[in-house]
Amino acid sequence: MCIFSQNLHVEVTNFQTEVTMQSFRLGSIFGFEIRVDLSWFLIFFLILWTLTTGVFPGNYPGLTNATYIAMGVVGTLLFFVSLLAHELSHSLLARAKGIPVEGITLFIFGGVSRTRMEAETPGDEFQIAGIGPLTSLAIALLCGFLWWVGRNVGWAVAVNGVTAYLATINLMLAIFNILPGFPLDGGRVFRAIAWKITGNYKKATRIATIGGKLLGYAIIALGLLQLFGGFVINGLWLIFIGWFLASAAEASYQDLLIRSTLEGVPARELMTPYPETVTPNLSLQQLVDEYFMHRRYHGFPVAEGDRVVGIITLNRVKDIPREQWAYQTVRETMRPIEDGVSVRPEEKMSNVLQKMEESQLRRVLVTKNGSLQGIITAGDIARWLQRRRDIGEEMA
Template sequence: MGAIRLGKIFGIEVRLHFSWVIIFFLVGYTLSFFYFPEQYEGLPQSTYITMGLITTFFFFASILFHEMSHSLVARRNGIPIRFITLFVFGGVSSIAKEPDSPNVELKMAAAGPAASLFLGVFFGAVGVAAALAGAGAPITGVAAYLAFINVLLAAFNLVPGFPLDGGRLLRALIWKLTGSIQRATKIAADFGRGVAVLLIAGGLFLVLTNYLVNGLWFIFIGWFLDQAARGSYQQVVVSQALSRVLVRDLMTPDPVTMPDDLTLRRAVDEYFLAHKHSGFPVTRNEEPVGVISLSDIRHVPQGEWDSVRVSQVMEPLGHGAVVEADNHVTDLLTRLHDRETDRLLVVDRNHHIAGIVTNDDIARYLRVQVALR
């Protein structure tokens, strides 16, 4: 939603959320017209703008570096990364599943702040070297700011509120101690919401004491963290509830199937009118080959119904359109999401149709589970 694709780095797709475009301008504007002119007086405005643009660019690159290091550590530990979205004050790596063990989570979470800390030291060293070489304020100023912002980024991300990196470290430790990812997530997310409340309260205080812009930033980040903390806890509860469930537990078994050599006339009379379903899986020699719905038939004039066959108008099964009955439901969710569809055919080991599963089946199962809790 609302993201621009930037390209791939190390095979990981990088996306830019629209909020980042706004942040980009805000940061660049604040640096060029307020921060640099106040810190380094007496330079021409064009120099401040150049400093602002360069700093903003490297600030952006620093966040990407931070996020990339999470992703690369995750991938090295066998957790596939689908893409990275950069937004607001950081980024989010879209990982296909939660880490399997607290140790993996520990490594993944530590990678980001470590990367930012490294950049902070790096830009600090560049600044010192530039100053020693006699470089002027434009260069040392940019380096000093980048050193400062990266250390700040590391520090902010180490705050122990889930889903910030510090919260992930906390979760990994509690998970290690208690053996329960759900309890660990609950505690770490509660910390996250606590931090969010502190940020919002601090922001209100700043607004009341005439630091309007800084105050609004605090409130905004606090609100964002609160949303993220709630969302990630619910996500863990849901994936825990589904983690032991197989596709066959949710599917509607033995759907009525239609052979692909049937004429449309017989398809309408013997299937659509007789069974009242709006769509049927189509088979050839017992194997699924497609899906047919009333809208596929509507395009064909009635006069041709005796000569046109189901195989000619059905929607053929594309790659990944079937799921095995013994797969985990989490695989099913990924598949439904990737294909942007709301139903999939389920097959058994011999590739015969075993059932059909829809988003509604999953929602119904979850409602029952939650109600019984």
């Protein structure tokens, strides 16, 4: 499953709390950074537990507990590898189409490829979305073939059990992902087709979003039926998945709306003009005591006289060991202005958003000829959108 869009919506709504996905780095493959969301550990143990105590003992009775545990661990790890292969196929094809991919985050239901932009043509989107389920299907066929060989050649029951499981789970992944529920892969394929027919990206997304919500509600209904039929765990799972899908569809659409609303708006219209600045010679201790502890801001522009030289954020300070705060200065810690943390007042918000994401600061400085004009944070964007919505409602 894959929702390879930005998390702007989430970012904008969480602007006060500076929440990022709780994930950590696992390594990198083909130049893509692989991260694992903390929610994945929950899933990992749930799958491990289900396989070890339910699926394998049920299907292959008479083996030792140690064998079931070994089958469970290998099965869960290879399931994880299958998910990764699915996401890698999206990422590799996206990169081949000229879409920059930062990396892959595996989370509760699968993964997301973190891309900086969306496909530019319906054809590209069709292929990038479609290759994921095809990859899962290919893995399912491969595992099915191995299972068939194992049965005929007489491999151990434990081995055949794992290949059978992997064939089944990957087939389920392929089928689930080809359902036309945006933002699942199938929903993206569906959107690409609607996009090709209507020639309108936004309209196509709207249509696909409705598909995603309907599918989400259908899965919830199925979950309720199961729940009342006595299959409590299955029912709860389906309700959870359906709810997740319906809200992901809505969030993706909101994300697109926000982006298209902001697209052509110049930076100066959203910025908070002339924000408070700090000087580069402050120690971090002074900065914390005199600024961060007394203001609600998470970052300050750093200015030397009339010239802005950088930006310092609370996150940056938190990365420095506390005992060094008395000696280390703001200048030594800040992100310098040359580091792509500033935009011109007339710069379009579409570029500004990209810069905010690339710099990972969630804020940019607005400068003109080296002097500070303003600052744009996720909070400024959220407030601007809210104001626009309020005005729109009053005028309607």
